[in-house]
Amino acid sequence: MDLNFTETQDIVRTTAREFMARYYPKSLVRELEEEPIGFREDIWKEAANLGWLGWVIPEEYGGVGGDFLELIVLLEEMGKACFMLPFFSTVICSLPILAAGTKEQKEELLPKIAQGEMIFSLAFTEPSATYEAAGIETKAVADGNDYVINGTKLFIHDAQVAHSFLCAARTETDKANPENGITLFVVDAKSPGIKITPLEAIADDKQTEVIFKDVKVSKDAMIGEINQGFPIIKRLLEQAAVAKCAEMMGGADWMVENCVAYAIERVQYGKPIGSYGIIQSYLSEMWAEVGIAKRLMYYAAWLVAQGGPCAKEVAMAKSLASEVYRSQTRMGVQIFGGIGTTREHDMGLYYRRARQAALLFGDPISMRERVAQEIGL
Amino acid sequence: MDLNFTETQDIVRTTAREFMARYYPKSLVRELEEEPIGFREDIWKEAANLGWLGWVIPEEYGGVGGDFLELIVLLEEMGKACFMLPFFSTVICSLPILAAGTKEQKEELLPKIAQGEMIFSLAFTEPSATYEAAGIETKAVADGNDYVINGTKLFIHDAQVAHSFLCAARTETDKANPENGITLFVVDAKSPGIKITPLEAIADDKQTEVIFKDVKVSKDAMIGEINQGFPIIKRLLEQAAVAKCAEMMGGADWMVENCVAYAIERVQYGKPIGSYGIIQSYLSEMWAEVGIAKRLMYYAAWLVAQGGPCAKEVAMAKSLASEVYRSQTRMGVQIFGGIGTTREHDMGLYYRRARQAALLFGDPISMRERVAQEIGL
C-alpha cells in the first residue's frame, strides 16, 4: 500500500494549475455562465494539446494512455477552477467507446476526441430524472440498416456544443428486468429530428432538453451489443460518479483554502475572525470533513481504475462527497458573510455547483439505497 | 390570546419545586433507580395530599378539578427532578376512566386514585413495540360474565407496584381496520395468571414484561364499549405523548440551567469555559432549541386541554421535543466533560432519560409519519 501521489499525478496537478492560472480566470467562469453556448475554442485546443481529452485513451488511438487516477487529479483541478468546457461530458463518453466499441469505432472516434475535434454529450437521463434503467423510455426501433430513435432526454449537459451524442435508448421492453433491452448509440448531433432547448439551472452549467423525433442512426453506430447497453452504462455511471466527486472535492479544496485565508485576514471587533472559537469550529470541521470525504473518493477511484466491482464504494464516495460539499459550502458562505453571497465573489460559484453536482450521477439518497443493497440489506 | 402562565399554573410550579427540594433529592433518584421496586410510600402520600394524583379529576370524584395545562406544569417539574414514582402511569390511566368510564366505575376508581390508594399501570404495548392498533394481539374472550385475557404486554411501566392495570385487548379481529375490536379493561394486578418480570432499561425506569395467562376479568371492568376501546386509547396516547413532552422539557430546563452555570464556574486555561466561542455556540443553541420546542409543547397541550382535534400538533410536539432533548443532552455531556459521564453527576440521569423518553408514546419517526398524514400527504 502506498497512498502517496505518483510523480505523474503530481505533474498532472501542477500542469493543470498552471493551465488554469493562465487561461481560465474566474472572470471567464462568469462570462461562460452567462453565455448560451459557453465555449472557448482556444482553451479547448490548448487542453487537447496537453493531451487531456485523450488522457485515458491508449496511444494507439491517439491518446496519452494515462490512467484513471490521473484523470481524477485533473478533474479535481477542474472542479477547483470551475472549469465549464465540455471536458467532463466528452471524456465520460469516451470511456464506454473505449470499453465496448468495435475496433472501427475506436479508430474513428477516439483520435478525434483526443485531438479535441469531437465533443460528446451523454444523452442518458429523461423526464424520469433517474439514473436507473427503468427511467429509459426513449425508443429505438430497427428500420432496415438503421434505427429510428424517439424520445425526450432531459438534463443533458453540453448538447449545445456537442458533435455527437452517446444516447441510451430502449430497443426491447422487459418489464421484469428493465436493465435488459437498452442499447447505446453514437448519434450525430446534426441529424435531422434533434431539437435542443437550453435549460437554465442553478450552476449555470449548460443543460438542455434534447428531443429525438424520428432520428435515424445506422446500425454501425451501436456501441456494444443490441439490448446489452446497460452494463456498459452502469460502468460509465460509476466512472462518472467518481469523476463528479473529484470535481466536487476540488471545489471543496478551493473553499477550505479560501475560507481559512479570509478568516485570517478579515478583522472584526479588532481581531481576525479566524481567532473566534465559533469560526474555528466551522473551519476545522470543513477541513476535516472535506479531507475525509476526499480520501474515500480516492479509494473509490482506485477501485474503478482496477476495473473490478466498485458499486458500493462509488456510491459511498458519491453520497459522502455530495453531502459534505453541500454542507461545507453552506458554512463557507457564513465565513465570508455578505460578500460571499454576491455575484462578484467566487464563493457563490461553489455553493451553486455543490447543489447541482450532488444530484448528478446519483443523489445521496439513491446512493445510500445502493449502499444498502451492497451491504446485504 | 394570552401566553402568560395563570396564577394557578404558577402556584403549581412553585409548590412542585418546594416539594422536590424537600422530599426528592437527586440521591434518592439514584437509590430508586437501583431498587427493583423503586417506590416511597411517604412521598406518594405527600403527593396525594397535595392533590396531584387527582389534579384533573373533578371534585365530585374526590379530585381537585384542575386542568390539563396545570398538570403539564407539574410534569415539567417532575421531569426536572427525575421523579420516578408511578405518578405518570397512574394519572394517564385515570384520564380514560374519567372520559369513558361509567358513573359506577368513576365513583369506585377515581377517589382511590386521587387519594393515592390505587396505583395504575398502562398495559398497552406488546412485543410489536408500536403504539398503533395493529400491534395489539393480546386477546380477551368472553366467558359468561367474564372475559379471559391472554397475551404478553411489554415495556410496561410500574407494573411492579400497580394495584390495577388498564389493559388493551383484542375482542374482535378486523384485518381491514385493526382499530376496530380493541377493548379496555381494568384488571386487578393480583388476578391469578398475571406474571410480572422486570426489564432493565437505559433510564432505570421500572419497565416490565407482563404476561396475562387466562386472566379473568368481569364484564363490569370494561372501560367504554366493547370493541370501541381504540378511540379512547388514541386520546390517552395523545395526552400521554404531551405529558411525556412536559417531562422531557422539564429535564431540558434542568440541563440548560446547569450547563450555563457550570460554564460560568468551570475555569480552564485561565478563563471560564463559557467565555469560549464554541461553548457559547453550544449553549445558545441549547437554550434556543429547548425554548422553541417547549413553546410548541405548550400549544399542543393547550389543544389537548381544549378537547378538540390535536393529533398533528401532538405528533409535532413529541417529535421535536424528543429530538431536541436527545441532541441537547448529548451537547450537555460535552459541556460538563468527564464529570458529566459519571454516576455521581446528574447529567447522566438526563442523558439516559432523553433516550428512553424519545421512544415512549411515539418515537420521532412514527410521529413524523403521523404529521405527514395530517398535512395531507
Next chain:
Amino acid sequence: MDFQLTPEQQALKNEFEKFFSEEIKNAPPNWSGNLMALFESDENWAYHRSVADKLGEKGWLSLPWPKKYGGQEHSYFEQLLFNEVRAYYRVPGVDMWGPQIVAPSILEHGSEEIKNTWLPRISRGEINWCQGWSEPNAGSDLASLATKAVENGDDYVLNGQKIWTSGAHRADHMFLMARTDPDVPKHKGITYFLTDIDKPGITIRELLFMHKKRDYNEVFFDNFRIPKKNIVGDINKGWYVTMAGINFERSMIGSVSELQGELEELVELCKGTERNGKTLAKDPLVRQKLAQLAIELEAAKNWAYYVSHLQSKGQNVPAESSAAKWFSSELTVRFANTVIEIMGLYGTLKEGSKWAMLDGRFEDMCQISLGITIAGGTTETMKNIISWMGLKLPR
C-alpha cells in the same frame, strides 16, 4: 395560557385575510413573492407601490404607533397578525424599513419637527427607504463604520461608502449613520441622518446577488450634503437612535408564514408528481422530510407568537428575538435545500425553465435565503447575543 385569539384580534385578522387574499390577485404575471421580487421589474415595483398606497390609506403601516402620530395604538401582537397574513399571501406593499425600523427611532428620539415631517409620510407608505448602515469594514462590527459627516453651515457633508444597501436603486430616501466625531470611542461619535437621495454627491452601484438578481447596492458619498434638520436625535448619539430602531416586531413571523404557504403547495405538488412509479407523496423519505419541515415551521410560528407576546407586554427581548432570527432564517435555508433534494434534478431548474417546478422558486430561495442568515445580524451574532444578553455568559 390561552392560545385563542380575542374576538377583536380574530376580526382584525379576518380583515387582513380578506384584503390580502384579494390583493394577491392583482399581482403581475411573473410575481413570485420571493424576497427580492419587488425589485425585479417595473411591473413588480408598481404592484408593490399600489399595495403600499392602499395599506397607507387603511392605516395598516402604523398599527402600533401612538394615535397622535397617525397610528392605531395596536400592540405588537396585532402587528404580528398583520405580518403573518401578508407574508402567507406573498403580497408586497410594506417598505422594508420605514414603518418598522425608521419610525420607532423617530418616535423615540426625533424632535417634534422630525416626527411631524416624516411620520405621516411613512404611514401613508409614500417613502421608499434604503438603509445606510453597513460598510465594507463594518459588518457584524457595525460601530466601526467610517463614513464621515463634517459640519458645514446648515448641512453636514458626507464622504464614504455604504454596502449591502438593499433596494437603493428603487428607493427615494435613505436613513444612515455617519461618523461625526472620530476622536471618541466608536459608539459615541455616530450621528443618524435621514435624506432623500435624488441629488448630487451620491452614486449607487449595483452589487448583484450570486444568482445575478439585484437587491444589494453599494452607495458612495462624495461631498454629499444633508441638512442638519434631518438629523434624528442628538449629534453623536446616533448609535442609540439606531438601537431604538431594533425595537420593532421581531418575531420573524413573516418568513415562517411565507414558508407555511409554500409547504401547502409542496404537499400538493408531491401528491401529483410521480417518481419511480409512485408519487413523491408516498415515498417514506419525502414524507419524513416534509413532516420535519412542517414541525419546524409550527415550532417557529409558536416561538414567533411567544416573542410577540413578550414584546406586547413591553418586554425587551434581545435573546428571544435573536433566537427567532437565527432559527427561522436557518430554517429558510434548510427548507429550500430540502425541497431541492426532494425534487431532485428538477429542483435545480430556474424560474422560467420549461421543466421547472413551482416556478423555480426554491432554486431562487436556496440562494437568496443565505442573505437572510447574514443581513440584520449573522447567525453567529445572534448566538453571541443569546450568550451574552440571554445567558449572561462572560465575554
Next chain:
Amino acid sequence: MDFQLTPEQQALKNEFEKFFSEEIKNAPPNWSGNLMALFESDENWAYHRSVADKLGEKGWLSLPWPKKYGGQEHSYFEQLLFNEVRAYYRVPGVDMWGPQIVAPSILEHGSEEIKNTWLPRISRGEINWCQGWSEPNAGSDLASLATKAVENGDDYVLNGQKIWTSGAHRADHMFLMARTDPDVPKHKGITYFLTDIDKPGITIRELLFMHKKRDYNEVFFDNFRIPKKNIVGDINKGWYVTMAGINFERSMIGSVSELQGELEELVELCKGTERNGKTLAKDPLVRQKLAQLAIELEAAKNWAYYVSHLQSKGQNVPAESSAAKWFSSELTVRFANTVIEIMGLYGTLKEGSKWAMLDGRFEDMCQISLGITIAGGTTETMKNIISWMGLKLPR
C-alpha cells in the same frame, strides 16, 4: 496511489486474522467486547491477561519498536493492521497504555537503565498500566496539574489527586506526571514517573460511569514515594516526555473496525426482525440510516489508513490524527444512538434483559462512547488542534 497491501502486509494481516478469529473463541460467556468489558469481571480480566501473554510471546506488543529493545521494526502501518484486526474480532490483550503510550516515551526520553528495565516487561505484556495525568482542575488544560512531588533522599514524595484513571483497580503500575517545580511556567515544572501501585500512600476510589460500570477511578496520593530511578527523562521535563507518548499509531482504526463488525451483525439482525409486518431491512428509513453508518465507517477507515500512511512516512500529524479522533469518536456516539432509534423500544434494554437485542451492547455503547469523545482530548480540543496546528489560525 496504490491501496493494495504488499504481499508481506497481506501475509501479516492474515496471520493476525487467523490468531484473533481463533482467540475470540476463548472469550468467557458474557464477553461483550465493549470498551470496559475487560474490567467487568475476574473472568474477563483473566481472558485479557491470557491473550496478553500470547501476544507478548508473539512479539505483537512491540511491532514498531527498534529490534534492539525487543521490537519488530515494523512501520505504523503494520501496527494499524494489527489494531484493525484485533478490534474487528473484539479481542482484548493489549494494555491500553503500555505498548503505545508509555513505550514511545521511554524509547525517546528514557535512559538505558529505564529502557532495559521497562521495555521488556511491556513487550511481554506483563504490566497492567494506568494513567496518572488528569486531575479535577486539569482536564483539557492538562498542564495545570497540581499533584506535587518533592525530593526526599532517593525518592520523590507525592501528594495530590488524579482522576479518570481507567482501570486503576485492575492495574499494577502507573505512569504519571507531577509538579516538581511550582515556580516556573506550568509546562516547565512537571516530571514524568513510573511506579508500581501495590504499596502504601496510594488510595484508589471507584468513580462509576453513568450506567454504573467501573472504568474510571480517582487516585489519591498521601506521601506516596517513588524512587528517583523511576523518572523518565529529565526532572521538570516531563511535559516533553509526555508529548513523545502521543507519537503512537493514532488513526483510531480500532474504533472503526470494531463498529464495522457491529454493522455486519446489525444487517443480519434487521433482516431477521419484523416490525409492522415487514422486516426492518425492508424499511427505507432503516436502509438509509444503516447505509449512512456504513459510509461513515468506510470514510473513517480510509482516513485512518491515510493517517497511518503519513505516520509511517515519519510525519507528525497532529491535525490529521485529531480529525481521526474527533470523527471516529463522534461516529461511535452517532452509531449507537442510531441503532437505538432503529431498534425502537427494544434498543433501550440492557445487557442481560430477556428481550434485549444484540445483548444490549448498544444501550451500553450509547453511554460509554461519550467517554471516548472526552478522554484523550475532547472533541472541542481536537478542533482547536486542527485550527491552530493544521490551519494556522490565530489563537
